[in-house]
Amino acid sequence: MPEANARLVFLGRLEDVAGCAELTVQPGPLDQVLARIDRALAVELxxxxxRLALNGRLLSDAASIELAAGDELAFLPPVSGGCRG
Structure with a gap:
């Protein structure tokens, strides 16, 4: 039986903001998906x-994202840090 939901995956500091590593959501246009989650989290995302990656592929345009059942959309914050010496 196919997956009926999509998943939002939060990496790095976004996991802290979300309070979880991922959310299961109803598929649909990204703006509608984000309208159904916590407003503060949606603003961060x-x-x-x-950066966004849909099913493992980095996207250049988030405006046209339409999540389908079984999709995974990962949110990647900027990488920072490094070695301290």
Whole structure:
């Protein structure tokens, strides 16, 4: 039986903001999906430096994302840090 939901996956600091590593959501256009989650989290996810990967492929345009059943959309914050010496 096919997956009826999609998943939002949060990496790095976004996992802390979300309070979880992933959310199961109803499929649909990204703007509608984000309208159904916590507003503060949605604002963080739409930050200009956040990258998105749909089913493992980095996207250049988030505006046209339509999640289908079984899709995984990962939100990747900017990478920071490094070695301290």
């Amino acid at each position: 739409l930050g200009e430096r956040i």
